[in-house]
Amino acid sequence: MPPPTDDTGGPPPRRLEHVLRSETPHVLGALVRRFGRFELAEDAVQEALIVASTQWPAKGVPEDPRSWLIRVGYRKMIDLLRSEQAAHRREQDAARADPVLVDPARPGPAVVDHDDSLRLLLLCCHPALSEVSQVALTLRAVGGLTTAEIAHAYGTTEATMGTRISRAKQTLRKAGARFELRDEDDVAGRVSTVMRVLYLIFNEGYTATGGDRLTRTDLTTEAIRLARMLHDLLPADTEASGLLALMLLTDARHAARTDPDAELVVLPEQDRTRWDEGMLTEGLELIERAWAHERVGPYQLQAAVAATHVQARTAAETDWPQIAALYLWLERLQPTAPVRLSRTVAVAHAFGPRRGLALLEQLDRDHRLSEDPLVAQRAHAVRAHLLDQLGEHDRAVEEFRAAGALTDNETERRYLCRRSRRPAPEG
Template sequence: MARDREVEHLLRSEAPQVLGAIVRRFGRFDVAEDAVQEALIAASRQWPVDGVPDEPRSWLIRVAYRRMIDLLRSEQAAHRREAEAAASDPSLVDPTAPGPTVVDHDDSLHLLVLCCHPALSAASQIALTLRAVGGLTTAEIAHAYGVSEATMAVRISRAKQQLKRAGARFELPPDGDRRARIEAVMRVLYLIFNEGYTVSAGDELGRRDLAEEAIRLTRMLQRMLPGEAEPEGLTALMLLTEARRAARTGASGELVPLADQDRGRWDAEMLAEGKALIERAWRRRRVGTYQLQAAIAAVHVEAASDDATDWPQIAALYLGLEQLEPTAPVRLSRVVAVAHAYGAQRGLALLDDLDRTHGLSEDPLVSVRVRAVRAHLLGRSGAHALAGEEFRAAAAMTGNLIEQQYLEDRAVRMEVRSKHE
């Protein structure tokens, strides 16, 4: 098992370098990505048995190159010179032959930007990033997102064809467009992490493997953009959030809210790294949305208990975040912070105002949370019967079974309290 994990980690780290080498050689991302996937699968089967070769990247590039020739031939698009080159070089035909292929540059940023091309939907960007840069198989991505392998294969195939039709090139965009594309990359990595932390549907609260992959790719982005504050802020946010995973569920798998979590179960090493990163990013004085979110997470984890949390500071940070990112999730989070800092009635008033002016209850991103937050605040205000109704309404709307059970349990508690009033 240890060897299998070592091989898996190695393949994930080498995937973008191998794909970059093949795309640079052939200029066909749509076909090259399939060739590299087959090389990765071959290695995942062979290396745990035979051992990792001395030059694993060269091994993968040679196998992917050979498979690329086969794929191009099969679609009758290969040029004769490519076939002749492959036949004349034994190191490209036999992956065990000596003669390493040297790759002296890192193509990971090029791949991330390409996979997050604006011609693709968010779902396609995520799937392509996980496969091309993360090195995950189609089956692994499908399992992570709760769809069939065939459905995910179609999604990935369509994404590659869309890139081809859009004329997407394996190069970084001009400086004027680069910032927007990097922001798109960070948004995709953030979405991958969020799905890993709390899945949108199913009987698991989260998927650690997906969250860990998001962190790994974000660390990669951070290394490629030294001195940039937002990638540091995003990495910090993920670490400070992921550090709490072990305390989020109880002995029976039930959801444990932040206020009730055993803080001794939080990952101290991950917390320390996350706090150091956000402090470093903050000193750069280029404040962005991920830094603000990481700062909020840092305030939470620095408190010895929920009662000791500096909620006025969190409310102020959310106000700043809302000015940069006026979205429904941010507005709803500010409601929670205001309620903790200044009382449930003030929180309810703010929620009603934001719902009236921005339609929070109708927003699919937060509709479940709006009902749940309203229920919590009603309960804290003493309106237990109304709180029970809101909890049940929220439970009926969520597809996550653990979250659903938590909301239903809260509804029962409110109903019991209402009967004894």
């Protein structure tokens, strides 16, 4: 049966976009492995994608789109390299020696290494790059997002994001970053960086730093897709499994996080029938398999927390002592401000708001959570909720207002403002 088409006889736009985006890292990886020039290879891939988006709607997607794109990308790469006089002779000889560069429609397999996508992820997360640049380059090179899409997601201009990505490419070049992984390279450390970058992308999408929407589904979807790719490339890595499980179990609640008026609905008040059963099932299966191994890492522990939440039929049935214990374990592995604050919330639910508030005040004295830019807004919000539960409503109002002043997300701000105006319960 032929694939579905649009009105022009070509593939429907969504399928075309999906094919192009999913093949981008494979094509880019093949070119970088072949030529060793990341910044030029990325330009060549973009030109190949333009050719495909022009021809495929009319002619249909080729039987082997990856090979087609690689052949066109090779030709574009040769054109770009020929414009550089220093590399002219070497790359001209390579072009003459490679017959697949002659005709993009010519049949025959292109050289593709299954590890190219992993190597490309590792290259985008090179230690010479800042965390922000790692995120931007990963979304651009591996995710296939346009510069405008990345800029919009992170609340900056296309020109600013374009400059950031361009500088990241130049940094890789100056650092002599190679596509091949040398024996002395800390591959495990680089994979850990990749997971952190994907985690950051997902978190920014799940609760956007700014804007009038609570979530950026384009980012959460892309983070899950890339985490799934990483899991497929490293099936024995339990932390890669844990990261994917965490994303699935968290994003499964997406539809229930806002009401019909786009207002925030906190977890205890969510309609659990709106949670995505397919994502929940897949996430639970992933964490169950990963948990069977002796070694447990931070992403597995966070996924275990998410699993504990979603396995409760109601908010009241949530096993908060189990969650508090998991966060204590996680804090020993990863003593960060977000983890400490999350343990505070779990302790408050498990053992009462007074004990939770005491722990929050202790952690605030020891680690200055209320001044930490990573968690200051949430620390005020948590303190406000605990004070409200303890009947200290005037102090709670002050904390709700302080939390609202620290967020640029309009949905969060409206929720916190509503809480600050809510009258104290009688009695």
